[in-house]
Amino acid sequence: MERLRAIILKEIWALLRDPKGRIILFAPPLLQLLVFTFATTLDVNDAKIGVLDQSGGVHSTELVQRISASANFADIRRLSSHDDLARAIDDQEIIAAIIFEPAFDRDLTRGKTATIGIVLDGRRSNASQIVAGYIGRITASASVNPNVQTTNMNSGVRSVVTNWYNPDLNYIWFTLPSLIAIVSVVAGLSVTAQSVARERELGTFDQLMVSPLRVHEILIGKMIPPWLMGMLNGTIFLAVATLVFQVPFTGSLILFYLSLAVYMLALIGVGMFVSAASTTQQQAFLGSFLAMVPIILLSGYASPIENMPDWLQTVTLINPARYFVVLVQGLFLKGMPLEMVLDQLWPLCLIALATLTASAWLFRARME
Incomplete structure (x- = not known):
């Protein structure tokens, strides 16, 4: 045990005797922890999205206002046509586009669950899926079904998501x-x-x-x-x-x-x-x-x-x-x-x- 104690103390002294070495032992790991914590974010903030509103009604305008009020979105670009939408995504000016069909306001006025289309930039798959989740949470409160595949979903079907262990x-x-x-x-x-x-x-x-x-x-x-x-x-x-x-x-x-x-x-x-x-x-x-x-x-x-x-x-x-x-x-x-x-x-x-x-x-x- 005496020999073992001597070699352990010798190795500890070899690690700690150099002031620069002491800094290297503790500062870089702590710095990496702090930097990587913020660098490996799974949030998407200040995302730019487009809106193609073919409905032009009160409900679609209100929903766009709700989306624009979210801290996750920096800019809402108004799109005039499907060609304008395709060009904006091709040039990576927006990461996602929301499409309001002409019957959107009419369906909500009649008490039906309306559907919107969401077009995502698949080149940024992770970020676009996160943006789709943000939009989905906002539209859920308005009885709207977000549809990222531009196909109709069953009206009136809503889901409630509960996140265990990490609610927010x-x-x-x-x-x-x-x-x-x-x-x-x-x-x-x-x-x-x-x-x-x-x-x-x-x-x-x-x-x-x-x-x-x-x-x-x-x-x-x-x-x-x-x-x-x-x-x-x-x-x-x-x-x-x-x-x-x-x-x-x-x-x-x-x-x-x-x-x-x-x-x-x-x-x-x-x-x-x-x-x-x-x-x-x-x-x-x-x-x-x-x-x-x-x-x-x-x-x-x-x-x-x-x-x-x-x-x-x-x-x-x-x-x-x-x-x-x-x-x-x-x-x-x-x-x-x-x-x-x-x-x-x-x-x-x-x-x-x-x-x-x-x-x-x-x-x-x-x-x-």
């Missing part, structure tokens, strides 16, 4: 918990991957080999400091999410830290494998980047895993971020109970065991 569809409530998993990947891999490679490049790795330290003690000493940094960064991220951005945390703190601890072990295993396989810090940086990109892209944060090809969904089963994204979202927003946490935690434990075992084997092999 606040994108920060969704993105910020997930970013804890994503930013932890960057911090966990980059710090760990540089560890052994830095020793080799500085020429101090040979001193470790002739020291009284055993191989497993050196390995544990290399892993404990980045694990502690990851846990500290996770605590900072949790505080920022709840105190600064007011994201509700409804789950158990014990389960959160347990999940974070296992997740960091899995990432550190990957980072140590990269570090043990590298001879220079440049190789370690490239190797960590090579591992980092698929971990992030296959986590389910950027795109749902269910939308990926079957073979790629199988690949995601070995991705630790896949499980931690589910855990952190569930613990933040819906108070995920213990049994559901364990369903995601046991695969994460297996991945951590596999990555740590592989990195230990390679580390031992490179020392012989």
